[in-house]
Amino acid sequence: MSKKGHPKNTKNKSKHTKLMTQKKNKLKSSKELRKERLKEIISKSKEE
Secondary structure, eight states: OOOOSSOTTHHHHHHHHHHHHHHHHHHHHHHHHHHHHHHHHHHHHHHO
16 A cells, blocks of 8 residues: 655655766766866877
8 A cells, every 4th residue: 555645755866866967967077078188188298
């Protein structure tokens, strides 16, 4: 039998998923930024 009343813990779950997606996006962007910086450094070293 299911419980009666308001659904349990839906606000916290949605907040948690929002925060986790923010964290994942931040990690992705920082990785991409690091790759670009490394590419620039490598290209400058090859020129010299």
